[in-house]
Each structure stands twice: as C-alpha cells, then as structure tokens.
Amino acid sequence: MIELDNVWKRFEGRQGHRYVLRGVHARIRRGDHVGILGRNGAGKSTLLRIFAGVEAPTRGRIRREMSISWPIGGSYGIQSSLTGIANARFIARLYGMPLKRTEEFVADFSELGPYFHEPVKTYSSGMMSRLLMALSFAVDFDCYLVDEALSTGDARFANKCREVLEVRRANAAMLLVSHNAGHVKKYCKTAAILRNGTLEFYEDVDEAIAAYQGL
Numbered sequence: 366m367i368e369l370d371n372v373w374k375r376f377e378g379r380q381g382h383r384y385v386l387r388g389v390h391a392r393i394r395r396g397d398h399v400g401i402l403g404r405n406g407a408g409k410s411t412l413l414r415i416f417a418g419v420e421a422p423t424r425g426r427i428r429r430e431m432s433i434s435w436p437i438g439g440s441y442g443i444q445s446s447l448t449g450i451a452n453a454r455f456i457a458r459l460y461g462m463p464l465k466r467t468e469e470f471v472a473d474f475s476e477l478g479p480y481f482h483e484p485v486k487t488y489s490s491g492m493m494s495r496l497l498m499a500l501s502f503a504v505d506f507d508c509y510l511v512d513e514a515l516s517t518g519d520a521r522f523a524n525k526c527r528e529v530l531e532v533r534r535a536n537a538a539m540l541l542v543s544h545n546a547g548h549v550k551k552y553c554k555t556a557a558i559l560r561n562g563t564l565e566f567y568e569d570v571d572e573a574i575a576a577y578q579g580l
Contacts, residue, residue, distance in 0.1 A: 367393040367416060367433065367508060367538075372425030374411055385411050386422070387562030393538050395431060395507060400549030400570065401542040402577040403559035409542035410436070412559060413512050416540060417441075431507035431538065437530075439512065440497060445486040449477055449496050452485060453503065460504045467503050474529075475499035476522075495522060502529050508538040511552075513545075546574040 374386035385408035393399060393416075403409045413436050414420035415427065435441040442459075443452055450468055457467035472481050475495040480488065485496065509530065530539075534552075541552055542559075549556050549570060556573035557566040560580065567573035 366395075366428070366430045367391075368426075368428040369415070370426040370428070372415060372422045372427065374408070374415065374420075375423040384423075384562050386415075389425070389562075389564045391557075391564060391566075393508060393540060395538050398534060398539045398552060398554045399541070400553035400556040400573070401540065401559055401564070402544065402546060402549055402556060402573060403542070404544060404580070407559045408562065409544075409559055410512055412564075413510050413540065413542050417510055433508045434501060434504070434506040434510050436510045436512040437498070437501040439501075440493075443485060443497065443500075446484055448484055449475065449481040449488075452496070453500065456500050456503055462504060470503050471496070471499040474502060474525075491519070498522075498526050502526075502533070505533070506537060508540065509533060511539065511541040513543055546577060550574060 369389055369391040372386055372389040373384060375382050375384050389412070401409055401412065411420065415422050417433055417435050418429070419435060419441055444455070450472070453468050453471040454464055456462070457464045475481065477492060477495060480492060485493065488496065511530070539552070541549065543549055553570055555566065555568055556570045557564050558573060558577050567576065
C-alpha cells in the first residue's frame with residue numbers, strides 16, 4: 366500500500382508562495398489502477414513525483430509499503446555523460462537486478478543498436494525517449510507511475526510500450542496522471558480529479574470523466 370496523509374506542497378515564486386497541493390489524502394493498494402485527471406498546471410506531475418519520493422512534500426506524511434517506479438519515461442537518475450549501457454548497469458545495481466539480464470533487456474527494448482554504447486548526451490530526443498522507456502520497464506515494480514508517457518516516440522514504439530505496460534499492470538498497481546480522459550478510461554479502474562490543490566476520488570471512471578469535462 367501507498368498512503369498520502371494530509372500532504373501539502375508549496376512553491377515559492379516572485380509573486381510569493383503558491384500551494385499546488387492542499388491536504389491531499391490518497392491510498393493506493395496492489396491491483397488498483399487509478400487515473401488522476403487535471404488541467405495543465407494543476408500539479409499532476411508534482412503529485413506523481415511525491416508518490417515516487419523524487420520530491421518531498423512541504424508537510425504531511427507518506428507511507429510506502431510497495432516498490433514504486435519513478436514516473437515512467439522520466440529522466441530521473443540518468444547520467445548524460447554515461448553510455449546507455451552504463452546507465453542500464455546503474456539501474457541494475459540500484460535495484461539489485463542481474464546485470465547481464467538488465468543490459469540485454471534495455472538493449473533489446475530500446476532498439477538503439479550501436480548507440481547503446483555511446484554517451485547519452487549524443488542521443489537525439491527520440492533515442493533518449495527509447496532509452497528512458499526501456500530503463501523504466503527493466504525493473505518489476507509493485508506500483509507503476511505513468512505521467513503522460515503512453516504516446517512517447519513513434520507510433521510503433523508507443524504501441525510496444527503500451528503492450529508491456531498492459532502485462533506489467535496485470536499484477537501491479539498503476540497510477541496514471543493525465544489531462545487525456547481517453548487514456549484514463551482505457552487504462553484505469555477508478556479515477557480522481559486534481560483541482561485547486563485537492564484530490565476528489567470517484568469509484569466510477571465515467572462519472573469522473575463527466576465531472577472533469579464539466580470543469
């Protein structure tokens with residue numbers, strides 16, 4: 366289980382501070398597939414980073430009793446001066462995965478060919494996306510965090526990523542944040558709306574989408 370208890374997040378700016386999360390409560394259990402809908406700038410990515418532990422809340426408590434992915438497709442932990450294979454080895458060591466198996470999976474999934482042995486800073490944006498997605502799927506997590514990453518890259522590769530995610534989420538929890546109601550309807554069992562810093566949950570996905578589209 367992952368639980369957020371009265372989580373607040375404040376950012377400082379030239380106009381003073383701004384709260385993007387205001388006393389958020391959430392509980393995600395194994396097998397839950399939850400979609401979080403919100404307009405651009407609502408704080409969806411911030412919320413996902415807090416779930417992942419990439420970012421700390423201003424106040425509130427977080428309890429994690431499952432292994433959690435970083436936001437899928439994100440560049441968290443990637444060292445651009447290292448090669449693709451060196452980054453794969455780093456992820457393997459970090460999560461206690463077999464080195465050879467991880468290297469082979471990332472090399473095959475990313476389809477980078479000889480560029481897998483070149484520094485990441487030399488990659489095009491498309492090559493970077495393929496490496497990031499391959500690294501994200503190299504580890505079996507109890508809960509997958511997805512941040513608008515289902516359409517990354519070209520159509521064929523994006524479909525490949527969706528197929529892998531379908532398999533992985535069958536035995537895991539998934540939290541997907543999006544402003545695309547179609548993605549939430551397709552991949553999630555329940556949904557919530559993030560607005561004005563608060564999170565409102567709906568057991569019925571269609572009801573959540575109707576409420577979101579009525580904002």
